[in-house]
Amino acid sequence: MKLLTKYNKKVIEIPARKIRPNKTQPRQDFYEEDLRSLSQSISNNGLLQPLTVRKLKNDEYELIAGERRLRASVMAGFTKIPCIVMKCSDKDSAIFALIENLQRKDLGMFEEARGINRLIRKYGITQEQAAIQLGKKQSTVANKLRLLRLSYDEQDWIVQAGLTERHARALLKIQNEDSRKEVLSHIIAENLNVKETEKYISSLLDNKKVQPLHNNNNDKKIVVKDVRIFVNTISRAVDTMRMSGIDAVSNKEETEDYIEYTVKIPKETAYPFPYLNPLPKVTQ
Numbered sequence: 236m237k238l239l240t241k242y243n244k245k246v247i248e249i250p251a252r253k254i255r256p257n258k259t260q261p262r263q264d265f266y267e268e269d270l271r272s273l274s275q276s277i278s279n280n281g282l283l284q285p286l287t288v289r290k291l292k293n294d295e296y297e298l299i300a301g302e303r304r305l306r307a308s309v310m311a312g313f314t315k316i317p318c319i320v321m322k323c324s325d326k327d328s329a330i331f332a333l334i335e336n337l338q339r340k341d342l343g344m345f346e347e348a349r350g351i352n353r354l355i356r357k358y359g360i361t362q363e364q365a366a367i368q369l370g371k372k373q374s375t376v377a378n379k380l381r382l383l384r385l386s387y388d389e390q391d392w393i394v395q396a397g398l399t400e401r402h403a404r405a406l407l408k409i410q411n412e413d414s415r416k417e418v419l420s421h422i423i424a425e426n427l428n429v430k431e432t433e434k435y436i437s438s439l440l441d442n443k444k445v446q447p448l449h450n451n452n453n454d455k456k457i458v459v460k461d462v463r464i465f466v467n468t469i470s471r472a473v474d475t476m477r478m479s480g481i482d483a484v485s486n487k488e489e490t491e492d493y494i495e496y497t498v499k500i501p502k503e504t505a506y507p508f509p510y511l512n513p514l515p516k517v518t519q
Contacts, residue, residue: 273307
């Protein structure tokens with residue numbers, strides 16, 4: 236497979252402001268703690284592996300591989316980034332970006348599935364063609380894509396709880412989303428491993444204790460009893476504020492009876508413009 240048509244091995248320094256992110260980047264989560272660690276390493280040792288980019292119009296470049304390194308370099312104060320410039324098509328750029336992330340083995344299961352799905356939809360290729368391009372079996376690609384049958388909520392719960400791809404595939408045996416969420420909540424609350432999860436779901440299906448595919452009860456609400464999901468949501472919200480330049484501070488304390496979570500946001504960053512400040516209460 237020949238992905239890249241022309242390849243210039245020469246490393247050049249490109250202003251960071253001229254490097255645009257790759258729209259087909261499969262990786263969506265960039266954790267601040269990991270970026271800070273990488274940023275410190277780059278500050279101490281320099282950028283050991285150049286970014287891979289391609290030339291665009293208006294003297295700009297599109298990132299093909301290395302968004303974590305780009306973010307960490309900017310965080311370290313670098314204004315110019317060492318890059319290797321390649322000439323390739325939109326399709327080759329998307330494939331290379333996906334392969335580069337897959338080879339690092341730390342791409343999330345749902346990020347990988349969405350990346351493959353985007354590749355197939357955007358360029359009109361089959362699962363078999365995608366498998367060949369990515370060096371995978373067609374059955375592997377098909378199994379990855381099946382994960383996208385889970386809703387975004389379910390995907391987020393699975394990731395936050397640290398469950399595996401085998402947990403996710405086991406859940407797919409339950410076709411009704413409401414039932415799946417109830418089962419997923421139980422799996423997280425009881426901290427079931429893969430074998431226990433598969434046994435639990437099989438017993439539910441055998442005893443028909445899960446709802447059928449077509450259920451018109453739209454008023455039913457799912458109650459998630461595992462507080463870790465909500466705590467992780469708060470932590471992610473605080474991380475997002477910090478990455479946006481808001482000096483938010485969080486503190487979690489656990490007692491025998493409670494988990495207390497405190498978030499402090501400086502008013503000057505919460506309300507940077509006076510006319511956006513909340514109006515004072517008027518008493519009559």
